[in-house]
Amino acid sequence: MAGEKDPNVPENKQQSSQARKSGARAEDTSPGRRVRLDTSRMTTAYCNFFSAQQGPEEVVLNFGLRQQWDADDQNLNVSILQQVILHPAAVRRLRDLLDKVMADRAARAAQAKPAA
Numbered sequence: 001m002a003g004e005k006d007p008n009v010p011e012n013k014q015q016s017s018q019a020r021k022s023g024a025r026a027e028d029t030s031p032g033r034r035v036r037l038d039t040s041r042m043t044t045a046y047c048n049f050f051s052a053q054q055g056p057e058e059v060v061l062n063f064g065l066r067q068q069w070d071a072d073d074q075n076l077n078v079s080i081l082q083q084v085i086l087h088p089a090a091v092r093r094l095r096d097l098l099d100k101v102m103a104d105r106a107a108r109a110a111q112a113k114p115a116a
Contacts, residue, residue, distance in 0.1 A: 045081045059091045060084070 047063040054060070061084045067077040086094065 047081060049078045057087070059086050059088060061086065 045063070045065070047065060049064045049066045051062045052059060053062075062080050063082045063084070064078040064080040067079060
C-alpha cells in the first residue's frame with residue numbers, strides 16, 4: 001500500500017503522512033531520556049470520527065471515517081479503522097499531551113491574527 005493514494009484522505013493529509021514515514025527517529029520526553037520510535041510498521045489513516053468506552057482497567061478508543069455527511073440521515077455510517085486500548089494512566093498522559101498541543105495551537109493562532 002506504500003505509495004498508493006487513499007481516495008478517502010485529502011491530498012494534504014496524504015503528503016504530511018508520507019513525510020512522517022521516514023523510519024525510526026528519536027524524540028525527547030524528559031531531560032536526559034530519549035525514546036526511540038520505530039515507525040517501520042506504522043500505518044497512517046485520516047480519521048474524522050472517534051469514540052471511547054471505559055472498563056474497570058482500560059479505556060478503549062475507536063478511530064474511524066464517517067462515510068456520509070447528510071444531516072437528514074438518521075443513521076451515521078462509520079468505518080472503524082483503528083481501536084486502541086489504553087491503561088487509565090496512559091489516558092491521563094494522552095489527555096495532558098493533547099491539552100498542551102491545543103494550548104500551543106491556540107497561542108500560535110493568536111499570534112498569527114493581525115492587529116486590528
